[in-house]
Amino acid sequence: MAVPPHVLRLSCMLLLADLALMLVLTHFFPALAQLGQMGSWLEAVLRLLVLGGAKQLLAPKGPHGAAVLLSLTPAIFLTLRGYMGLPGAAPVLLATATPSWLVLTHGTALVALLTWSLLAPTVAVGAKDAETWVPLKRLLALAWPEWPLLSCAFLFLALAALGETSVPYFTGRALDVLRQGDGLTTFTAAVGLMCLASASSSLFAGCRGGLFTFIGYRFVLRTRDQLFSSLVYRDLAFFQKTTAAELSSRLTTDVTLASKVLTLNINVMLRTLGQVLGLCAFMLGLSPRLTLLALLEVPLAVAARKVYDSRHQMLQRAVLDAAANTGTAVQESISSIETVRVFNGEEEEERRYRQALDRTLRLRDQRDTEKAIFLLIRRALQLAVQALVLYCGHQQLHDGTLTAGSLVAFILYQTNAGSCVQALAYCYGDLLSNAAAACKVFDYLDRERAVGTGGTYVPTKLQGHITFHRVSFAYPTRPEHLVLQDVTFELRPGEVTALAGLNGSGKSTCVALLERFYEPKAGEVLLDGVPLQDYEHCYLHRQVALVGQEPVLFSGSIRDNIAYGMEDCEEEEIIAAARAAGALGFISALEQGFGTDVGERGGQLSAGQKQRIAIARALVRHPTVLILDEATSALDGDGDVMLQQWVRNGVDRTVLLISHQPRMLEKADRVVVLEHGMVAEMGTPTELRTRGGPYSRLLQH
Ligand SMILES: Nc1ncnc2c1ncn2[C@@H]1O[C@H](COP(=O)(O)OP(=O)(O)OP(=O)(O)O)[C@@H](O)[C@H]1O
Ligand SMILES: [Mg+2]
CATH class of the missing domain: 3.40.50.300 (P-loop containing nucleotide triphosphate hydrolases)
Structure with a gap:
């Protein structure tokens, strides 16, 4: 694995541009430094504008995250550091920081960028994302006949998300009531509300899931019908260039995957997004400081997921190809078993099949190992952020700015929000690959009919000359x-x-x-x-x-x-x-x-x-x-x-x-x-x- 030269070139250019900008900023330093934390963020925004522009000029196709990473990390770090009350003096602005600070921030950004480009070689950031929204519109148009059901499903989705979000809040309330030794009626009311929120959210979630599954089936059948109608009218040249296996895969696998965009990905993403926003609102209500710390998990989780997804997709494609080869080997041997027997080809066929199986197995092993490593890293990130939150939560408890119940509710919210962010990142990756399958389906649907067009001549008598x-x-x-x-x-x-x-x-x-x-x-x-x-x-x-x-x-x-x-x-x-x-x-x-x-x-x-x-x-x-x-x-x-x-x-x-x-x-x-x-x-x-x-x-x- 080698670092792509364009990434190195871009990194060097950005560093130079950044140094030049900081020289300019040093002259305005007294004004900005007096603003405290606000000053750090103003500096970050200025750097983002300049570095973003420089990146666009120098390498429009380069990784978009580079400028964002370089400009925002120091401000985030300084803010978090301030919240955690860590000992030692920290600079307000990067422009006035000592060289060791500069080495730390820029070095970290560079290492992150290089790790990213090494681990995610196939991520063409930006290109794929732009292509995602086109099939979404088409999918919505295809699903339009189901709009009454779809509206109901989205309504249940909103209600279920609301219910799920409020459960930890009522749990925290019940705990506080218990601790403070309030009367039985108050406790019963708190527990009752908690149960009501749980029960109603489960009911709404069930209705939502059922409706989306029902809509999914209808969508798949209708799309398959349209696709098949469009296929049978293609000209023969089309069938000579396209294998039957490919067409059958479009009709079965790809249509099913395309249907998942709407019924699964968008459904889950909206639900999870609603939950994340709701959870964040509750968390902010409980403790803005802890919320900011907990949110640290988001960019880390998204970055880890993006790297993993790009590698996983590559491996998954290879596994599918290998599995298809294994299938072809079986099909060919069985369908021509007479020829195999006549030419004594049993051993040759055996070897071919074993080779195909071995390759599939190797790829699967690699895929599963990478998955295990990813899960490990994800869990470690979660734990690290949770430990950070607990540390600061303990300080707040000590200062009396947070109750124990609120801390428990916060931890519950944080765990939920963590899973939601993971789900969001996963869903986005899944949405991209399902949207790619939808694009293939639309590609076939959009081709013009080749048969039965044009001619209208219908003579009553034909001689046949x-x-x-x-x-x-x-x-x-x-x-x-x-x-x-x-x-x-x-x-x-x-x-x-x-x-x-x-x-x-x-x-x-x-x-x-x-x-x-x-x-x-x-x-x-x-x-x-x-x-x-x-x-x-x-x-x-x-x-x-x-x-x-x-x-x-x-x-x-x-x-x-x-x-x-x-x-x-x-x-x-x-x-x-x-x-x-x-x-x-x-x-x-x-x-x-x-x-x-x-x-x-x-x-x-x-x-x-x-x-x-x-x-x-x-x-x-x-x-x-x-x-x-x-x-x-x-x-x-x-x-x-x-x-x-x-x-x-x-x-x-x-x-x-x-x-x-x-x-x-x-x-x-x-x-x-x-x-x-x-x-x-x-x-x-x-x-x-x-x-x-x-x-x-x-x-x-
Ligand atoms: N689908 C195709 N794509 C490309 N080339 C083709 C295709 N079908 C036939 N050919 C080529 O066109 C030529 C004529 O083929 P055609 O099938 O018309 O021969 P034919 O006279 O019917 O032969 P036969 O007596 O064996 O049936 C051959 O050279 C063949 O390789
Ligand atoms: Mg012939």
Whole structure:
């Protein structure tokens, strides 16, 4: 760990600026010194202004606390020293202090600053805080439908805080009554008030907690709903860049964390802030001197918490990443257990998992050790300040300026206030990380819908004549690599056009453009002479049906899968589509027929059966254009016979067939051969075969 050079530079500059200022102040010293303690504070304010300005000029991005620490510490120290009545002479102003005082104050400030920058390397002070308030406004807007409940929850919050604050006061009163030996009635009244305050604060706290939890659930559900709606309309490029695990984490973890900002962090912070203010008011009432001493804990606790939080967040992120890696190792091994077995990879997988576990364990150990050290330091700080208060309290008792009951009440208040300050500091850190999660959620919510926008064209009659006109295309993930170059061909109604070519020649990419998964970089794809983007989204996808290379079935019944996305689909239509796809035979043989559950991703069916159901799902829509991308590869014998039925089924249908099987290609009316994303040749299968070009070579493969 090395001290960042910018911190050293800034410290030196500030020290120089400070010395220059003190030289100036020495000339005004007689006037300021006569003001006593007020003079110390005036000097502190002047130094704060000058040092703050100097810091802003010299290092705007440097640690903000440096100038504050350097200018205010001496005044605080001198004031406290005065209150404690410590022996020995102390200067009123730093400008007139002896060099040893200067060394003490500046040395302490420097050590504090360096410790801070060493222990909290990742704290970009200021930047994070500014970002926190933006999501807060958005979160409030999202939670606005719950405003009646929210208002009630905040009302209970205020009442509970009031109740909790007054309990120690009544406890002190009861003790004083006991000591002074006042009558039973006065004592009973004091105890009664104490119980009433306790009981009512517990009741209000319960109502507050219940309401916030209830609001939290509703908020989470509504936000998840909105987020999912916004996700399903994203373009495919988005899903290629974003993993499913990340999206699922946004939906589950991040939305829950975002909801905590409102229902937990703000709730607890307001409650605690109210308590701290109330407690301080009571403490000031009892003894202003002791209150000032007790308040010494606040900056120390906040500083310790900030250092700890920044380190904890860093470690926590690393632990989460390590845990995710462990999860991935398990998932990959289990989901590909057959491959692991075939290649004898059990030991390799075992080692991978153990390494991931070891790393997680190491990080957890470090995190927990740092937590233990932090708790120890925090407790030591609390004890030190309490000892200070007791010392001064004892003096006040001796002087007769404080009663024993008031001292007990004060100590109770101080303990409470200490926990509240700790809670405030913790909540603030938690609020920052939860607000960061909210920012990620909003980032997704704010992106514009990519699907279903723009086109409005809905013709009553569609012929299904498709033209690729000089189309060039590159995938968004690899924009420099042109997958299709100047591709021109057409698909005619009533014909089967086959797209042939080696692996990676661009066949499925043509299909992706036809389905409008992506937009061409240059050129156009026309349907009946109209660009695809002019068609209304739902209309286009009803007319152009695709059976993909790896057909995906959803968990549910065969019936649900065939009628997927179609409301009011008649049973007869489903049966007819299954028959046309050659699936009726095996479906009828199943015990539950169309009601049979296909399992997750259709896992309980064979590859050919899945393909037939996927074909039925396309046919049930009576599409004008049918695209079969390797959709017949797993079909047994009758695939080519059925193809003819799919083309001429009452009306003429445009069929685009992609296949590596010569038997299927030969059945096509025309063939377009692609090579490296360009059209190599096209014509009828017989023409191409006799030409002896790329098509013939393909057949020989
Ligand atoms: N999502 C993607 N992102 C980036 N590049 C892609 C993507 N999908 C495909 N490609 C690339 O585009 C090229 C064409 O792929 P395409 O899937 O269209 O080939 P294909 O002709 O259908 O091959 P196959 O016969 O194996 O199905 C390949 O070089 C491939 O690597
Ligand atoms: Mg393909």
